[in-house]
Amino acid sequence: MHAFAALLDSLIYTRGRNAKLKLIVDYLLATPDPDRGWAMAALIGDLDLPGVKPAQIRALIEARVDPVLFRMSRDYVGDTAETVALLWPAPIPAPAGAPLSISAAVDALRHLSRSDAPAVLAAMLDRLDSEERFALLKMATGALRIGVSARLAKTALAQAFGLDVDAVEEVWHGLTPPYASLFAWAEGTGEQPTAADVPVFRPFMLAHGLEDAQVDLADYAAEWKWDGIRVQIVHVAGQTRLYSRTGDDVTGSFPDVAAAFSTPGTIDGELLVKGDAQGGEAASFNALQQRLGRKTVSAKMLADYPAFVRVYDLLFDGGEDLRPLPWSERRQRLEAFVPRLDPDRFDLSQVIDAASFTELEAIRAGARDAAIEGVMLKRRDSPYVGGRRAGLWYKWKRDPLTADCVMMYAQRGSGRRSSYYSDYTFGCWTEDGELLPVGKAYSGITDEELKMLDGFVRRHTLARFGPVREVEKTMVLEIAFDSIHGSTRHKSGVAMRFPRIARIRTDKPAAEADRVETLRRLVT
Known part of the structure; x- marks a missing residue:
């Protein structure tokens, strides 16, 4: 588990594609079966441990530390696995025994019922340090969020063993973790897996x-x-x-x-x-x-x-x-x-x-x-x-549509953005002067713009709702979106498709932002 934890930690703080590839390649070459197979399954989202649920993890930590402390810490950190990993009390004395491997953890957890899984998971967490606890929890819940796509992980495997990545993709969906036949083929000790008579996926x-x-x-x-x-x-x-x-x-x-x-x-x-x-x-x-x-x-x-x-x-x-x-x-x-x-x-x-x-x-x-x-x-x-x-x-x-909208709420992001208010709910005015939400966006801005908006949120907070803050209705964002549709789920009656922030309109008063009726006329 220690090597996998180190891999996750390095991937989180590595931004370049080639650098991420090298980290995964080095791990695959240095790690034996079946650990590397289970690690690949975790990286690409192919690992299912149905007995472990986020609610159980929250219950485990709240039985060990003050629930209020946990919730406040979770609000600040922005990630449940990281918060639990840091707050989990180390047993005194630490349990003896061999280091916990990925395969041992998976074998112990994957066939357990929801009632049995919490006790087994807690015993594992007692054996690990904070980095290893983080890796175990991320693997167990299937929510890695470390900037590695399935395609990138498969490309790393292909590079590690001199394979064609399309050939790897071709047979992947006919295989199950920990992919023993795939690694045997990669190392030249087995035949290439075949997709014959199986409805497998081919790369688009x-x-x-x-x-x-x-x-x-x-x-x-x-x-x-x-x-x-x-x-x-x-x-x-x-x-x-x-x-x-x-x-x-x-x-x-x-x-x-x-x-x-x-x-x-x-x-x-x-x-x-x-x-x-x-x-x-x-x-x-x-x-x-x-x-x-x-x-x-x-x-x-x-x-x-x-x-x-x-x-x-x-x-x-x-x-x-x-x-x-x-x-x-x-x-x-x-x-x-x-x-x-x-x-x-x-x-x-x-x-x-x-x-x-x-x-x-x-x-x-x-x-x-x-x-x-x-x-x-x-x-x-x-x-x-x-x-x-x-x-x-x-x-x-086709060219995107745009609208000038007013920021209404902001929420903490996840992963690298967990310390910033980076997810923004925005609205437009009704004819009666009411501001109604019309969408939510978190993409389209630079790191410097993110810091500026985060500062605005902190200085202009009106109310707090857990990780969400209501802000003064003075910040105008130009929102680009591909199309807009009628929606019965939203009070405004509209829903944007792929909204993103085109620019920050510090030059525009909030009162001059667009009207909901203007958006309704764009509905296709």
Whole structure:
């Protein structure tokens, strides 16, 4: 556990991608099985210890220290695992025994019931120092938040053993922790795992932002970029799976789509929800959110928010791998494949007919459909390759909308921002002069701007609600957002899509911020 704790501590305070990669590579090369396999599972979010819950951890620490002290400390630190790790009283004398390993901790915890897990976890915490306690608690709750994505961890594994990261991704979802067969292959002592007859996830092909790239429509095809969630649907050996862009299995949230896909193959598309029942066009992302993250979906939910997939690409036709083919050939195969699917659940994303880039720019500028996020430009001779490859695909998002809003509340961040008030709830004025919340944002500002806003919050606090402060309504923030939708959950009646702080308007009086009615007129 000590080596894993040191790894987490180093990753938290390391910002560069290459430096993080080296830390993980060095750990994997120095750590034996199965500890490194369980560590990888923790890093990528593939470790499940259902018997350990945050409420149990809070109960354990509040039985050992003053609950008020714990809550005040948690408010200041901003992270439960770190607070518990620091406050946990060291037993006197310290228990004897061999150091606790990751595999021993996982083996002890993963099959325990919720009633048995707290006592076992407490005994482990008694054996560890503060850094090791932090690592154990982070691993047990699955909330590392250390700036390491699943892709980065897999890239480190590939670098450590001289493998191709796409080959690692290709087989990952057919494996379970602690990945003994994967490490055997990596070290040359076993065969490469295979994805045959298993509906595994393949890495998505991603796009660079268009920015200043030179694009000729003779070489690139244009499609709409739809505003849902990107999914991959696989049907192999009688099994169907839906995967999100990060490789999460979302089949359970969309059983209606999975049941409708029974043609052997793998497609890439955008998961959307239909709008009105008659037209069947795509609704806004706000409608799709009603379905996201649900482990069980009621019959009413299925009827009220019918899901479908707008298909972009064909990766496998039956058992034939089409990814090495150029986009133009895959598109022809796709156009023949989609008519074989249920038309109520699948349709084809159309290519935009534009004679010139200028004409395409005008078409894009006029696109304010609720489900359109922008335009995709795909090189006609591009194969389907995982990740972002320069010069192949570009995304050209429509220009964001903006509104001047007034900060109303601020909340402490997490991780590196846990000491700052970095999450801001903001509002706009009603015609009657009432300020109503319209969104929340924490991104878009520099470290210096963060410090300035944190100082404003501390100096202008009106009331405190745990980690949240209400502030004087004098700070104006220009908020950029991709679209805005009607919402019955918010008193203002609107919900922003991807709000972020564009700039701090110290030059603008709060009374001149935008009106809620102005935002309502933008609803798509």
